[in-house]
Amino acid sequence: MSKPGIxxxxxDFSAETVKKRNHILSTIRRNFELYGFQPLETPAMENLxxxxxxxxxxxxxxxxxxxxxxxYETKNQDKAREGFEKAxxxxxxxxxxxxxxxxxxxxxxxxxxxxxxGQLTFPYKRYQIQxxxxxxxxxxxxxxxxxxxxxxxxGSASLFNEAELAALYHDVFTQLGLKGYKLMVNSRKLxxxxxxxxxxxxxxxxITVAIDKLDKIGLEKVKEALKELTLxxxxxxxxxxxxxxxxxxxxxxxxxxxxxxxxxxxxxxLTEIKTLLQLTIxxxxxxxxxxxxxxxYYTGIIFEVKAPETVQMGSIGGGGRYDDxxxxxxxxxxxxxxxxxxxxxxYDVMEALQLFPDHLQTATTALFLHMGNEESRFVFPWVQVLxxxxxxxxxxxETAKMDKQLKYADKKRIPFAVIMGSREMANETCIVKNLQxxxxxxxxxxELTTYFLRENSRLPN
RNA sequence: GUGGUUGUAGCUCAGCUGGUUAGAGCACCAGAUUGUGAUUCUGGGGGUCGUGGGUUCGAGCCCCAUCAUCCACCCCA
Numbered sequence: 001m002s003k004p005g006i007x008x009x010x011x012d013f014s015a016e017t018v019k020k021r022n023h024i025l026s027t028i029r030r031n032f033e034l035y036g037f038q039p040l041e042t043p044a045m046e047n048l049x050x051x052x053x054x055x056x057x058x059x060x061x062x063x064x065x066x067x068x069x070x071x072y073e074t075k076n077q078d079k080a081r082e083g084f085e086k087a088x089x090x091x092x093x094x095x096x097x098x099x100x101x102x103x104x105x106x107x108x109x110x111x112x113x114x115x116x117x118g119q120l121t122f123p124y125k126r127y128q129i130q131x132x133x134x135x136x137x138x139x140x141x142x143x144x145x146x147x148x149x150x151x152x153x154x155g156s157a158s159l160f161n162e163a164e165l166a167a168l169y170h171d172v173f174t175q176l177g178l179k180g181y182k183l184m185v186n187s188r189k190l191x192x193x194x195x196x197x198x199x200x201x202x203x204x205x206x207i208t209v210a211i212d213k214l215d216k217i218g219l220e221k222v223k224e225a226l227k228e229l230t231l232x233x234x235x236x237x238x239x240x241x242x243x244x245x246x247x248x249x250x251x252x253x254x255x256x257x258x259x260x261x262x263x264x265x266x267x268x269x270l271t272e273i274k275t276l277l278q279l280t281i282x283x284x285x286x287x288x289x290x291x292x293x294x295x296x297y298y299t300g301i302i303f304e305v306k307a308p309e310t311v312q313m314g315s316i317g318g319g320g321r322y323d324d325x326x327x328x329x330x331x332x333x334x335x336x337x338x339x340x341x342x343x344x345x346x347y348d349v350m351e352a353l354q355l356f357p358d359h360l361q362t363a364t365t366a367l368f369l370h371m372g373n374e375e376s377r378f379v380f381p382w383v384q385v386l387x388x389x390x391x392x393x394x395x396x397x398e399t400a401k402m403d404k405q406l407k408y409a410d411k412k413r414i415p416f417a418v419i420m421g422s423r424e425m426a427n428e429t430c431i432v433k434n435l436q437x438x439x440x441x442x443x444x445x446x447e448l449t450t451y452f453l454r455e456n457s458r459l460p461n
Numbered sequence: 462g463u464g465g466u467u468g469u470a471g472c473u474c475a476g477c478u479g480g481u482u483a484g485a486g487c488a489c490c491a492g493a494u495u496g497u498g499a500u501u502c503u504g505g506g507g508g509u510c511g512u513g514g515g516u517u518c519g520a521g522c523c524c525c526a527u528c529a530u531c532c533a534c535c536c537c538a
Contacts, residue, residue, distance in 0.1 A: 005529080058536055061462080104538090132538090137462080139532060146538065294537070315538065342538030371496070406498035421496060435498070 009136070009144025019360045021147075021347060024176065025129060028149045028341055031172050035164055037127035037151045042108040044131070048092060048100045054107045054328065056296065062134045064101040064144075065092065101133035105150040106325070106338065113154055114329035122155030122334075129343075141313050141345045152338030154325070159272060162301045162321065163279035165339045169305060169317065170283050172341065177355045180308030181316070184288035185276065188298050188320070189269030193260050194242055198235040207239065208292035214243060215290070242289065249277060249287040256289070272301055299323040303339055307349045316345045365456060366393040366416040366432075367409040373399055375420045379430070382418075382445060391452045393418075409435055416455070418448070 006012065013021065051063055071080040083095030102108050105128045113120065129149045136142055151168065153161045166183060173181045191211075195204040210225040219240070226236050238259075245255040253270055260266035273287060293302050300321030307313040319339030326334045350356055368383055370376040376395065386393045396405045402419075409417050419431040424442070432451060433440035443451060 148538070345538055402497055410498055
């Protein structure tokens, strides 16, 4: 036997980690439901053709494919060889693989809507919290298996949806205590107007990819990248002017209006952003004209959430409006808008900033300690009595030195010890010791329940 | 996919220019004391030095390969 291990980029979650993750997940889920979203879950795997081509060329390479079963069977061997030859040229073949692990939640959701649009009530608001898989090389804040939390509204073009999603982001991040997070917005329509002003709408993707890197590689490098796209000097200059726009949200909006006086698309994008900002007055939203986002299906307002500057971490959430997501699956005319929370990165950020509340680690309220077998038999029924009153407790199952029993309680961060010795047994009492303060009281056993119900109500949830 | 970092006990690490039975702290176990948790004392278990080759009289240390790890790029949450 070789040493056991787990696949690269995957993780086991200990009790401590699970509790912290659940703290994040339940906060997000609670808010999703408060805003009227209903859950959806889709399979871990999809048909490969559902996913291929939806995430761009790079994305396709990062999809985890599942090998077909039964390739060794005689009747399948020739086809398997054929499929393998094809795979060696870099192409996929259904002869070898026809299923894949899901890469995100949006495309499976679009597939679901396309399959069920006759039955769904629109506007359809769903949320989805599930793991996704990417064959990326792991590094900081990047895993091969991670959890996404998405909320989307489809079948509505109203900007109220964008406003609500922005408010939802704000509620979740403030409830998690993530002060200093940044919610950036922009509109793909402004970027599209920019591409148009450069004379070629086809360049939109190339331009967005280049300017998205501005804060990372700097203006000069961005200009070099733009020139490689065969843009002329005046066109690069135009983009530079665009990127140099600065000031408050209102000032930026005015500058954009001056930059594209003729563009109907720019006007539309500006109006949408203005409306969104009006609907979300009081929220700390920053208009970031350099925000582009890689995914090509976005067509309107786009969002991105950045971690507080004190932590080095990429985006911890993002989303935007798409006009025609289900069009990929043959169902036209269902516009939508959605956001996503990157739970694993939020976790890393909160860990770095020590934002997890201590009480998350308290599992059991009380541990029953005892001096010996007779004592443990005597208190055993009382453990059940407390449990039936919703008080989490446990009995130390072995006869051991008190030292050891107390250490056990200490390690499990159990706040109370109920100590049972021969003297207590004789008097039908017990000692309740508060393990945080060291204080202890001697109380009759029949008052134990009321004691803990009172203590429990004082503890945070 | 490209480039780099690291890999010694359960954990955190030390190991001088290659030289005898590879060490420390914490953790763990046992014993002493004790009706109360980071007290004290005594003793103890545990490491194929990531793995496989090579150089050498001799490798934890040098060379090659491989795996894992972390980081950067690409891309992204």
